[in-house]
Amino acid sequence: MLEHLHEVPALVIPCIHGRTEGASVLEQANTWGSILPAVWSFMLAARERGLGTAWTTLSPLCDREVAELLGIPHDEIMQAALIPVAYTIGTDFQRGPRVPLEEVVHWNRW
DSSP, rough: OGGGGGOOOOOEOEEEEEOOOOOHHHOOOOOOOHHHHHHHHHHHHHTTTTTEOOOBOGGSSHHHHHHHHHHHHTTEEEEOOEEEEEEOOOOOOOOOOOGGGGOOSSSOOO
16 A cells, blocks of 8 residues: 555544653553544545545654654654555455454453
8 A cells, every 4th residue: 555655635633632652651541542433434434435435654764854844743743654545446345354253352361
């Protein structure tokens, strides 16, 4: 996907106030737990309108540069992801490959 990122017509960068560097696990969970559902809802809404999205984690590789380019106050605002948005090619969507459920779900014990 990275080799086609420059072709995408829109890139969405969801952001959140505060940064998690050096934060406790609880603080990090609270931060991510407040933005993940919003971004997932955005992605579902895009799909319902015929748009494809992909959650990428490329932002941390260059978040300071992106913040400078877009005027995002880096010390106050954290970029959560980089979401390419575009019309999809075709409509023959299929489930992605998955690990068998028994390998990842544990009931009452590990």
